[in-house]
Amino acid sequence: MNDNDRDTLLAAAVALRAEGHREEARQRLLALCSAFPDDATIAYQTAWAHDVLGLEAEAVPFYERALAAPGLTEEDRRGALLGLGSTYRVLGQYGKAVGTLREGAEEFPGDGALRTFLAMALFNTGEHHEAMRLLLELLASGSTDPSVREYHEAITYYAQDLRATV
Template sequence: MNDHDRDGLLTAAVLLRTEGHREEARQRLLSLAAALPEDAEVAYQTAWAHDVLGLEAEAVPFYERSLAGTGLSEEDRRGALLGLGSTYRVLGRYEEAVEVLRGGAEQFPDDGALRTFLAMALFNTGEHHEAMRLLLELLAAGSTDPSVRQYRAAIEHYARDLHETV
């Protein structure tokens, strides 16, 4: 298959998914992924097609394949890390979720979604202090609530050590 054909088939499948024809998109992407097993972008889009249908377990190998390959854009890599980490969490694979999401948050430190999902996975592993720290940092940095903004410095301070009382 040449690049032009691949690009056309991939674009058409993604369009189907975005227009709500999710099962048809999934079927087309499965065929494309079978024809191009080393294509990271195709694997990522195939994972996404499964994920939006609630087929998380089936999405995992495609997310893993996409991240193991090369050629993902920065935006797609970020999406694949978030997708895989959150999917692991939904499946109860909490330690793997933390590992993937922590790595994603390190690669993309300004991505609040990665840090939010990491906080949820940390909660699931019993790491409540770190989960709360992440959420408080996100709240302090991003809240538009005037009362939260007023206490931003205090919230950031206590986020570092919730046990501190002075």
């Protein structure tokens, strides 16, 4: 199989997943993984195909392979970090979830989804203050609600320490 075949087959599998033919997409991606075991993009797409089917434990090694190999686009790397971190959290591997999502949030500081999922994982590890800080900062910086915007400064201040008094 050459690179043109790889690109065509990968695009077809991703389209199947997007169209709701998730199991067929997963099967095709597994075949592509066998043919291209060092391809980070195929590994990422295979992880995603498992994740959307609720096969989180099976998704993990594909996410790990994708992140370990070179070749992911920036957007796919962001998605793989989010996917792996979220999957670890769903599987109850909270420490790994925090580590992965923290890495993602540091690498992609403007990504609100990474920070949101990190906050959920932090909650699961009992780090409630940091979880609330992340969510309050995200709310203060991104809300379009006029009443939240009105209290932006106060929300940002209290995000640093919810125990603070004036």
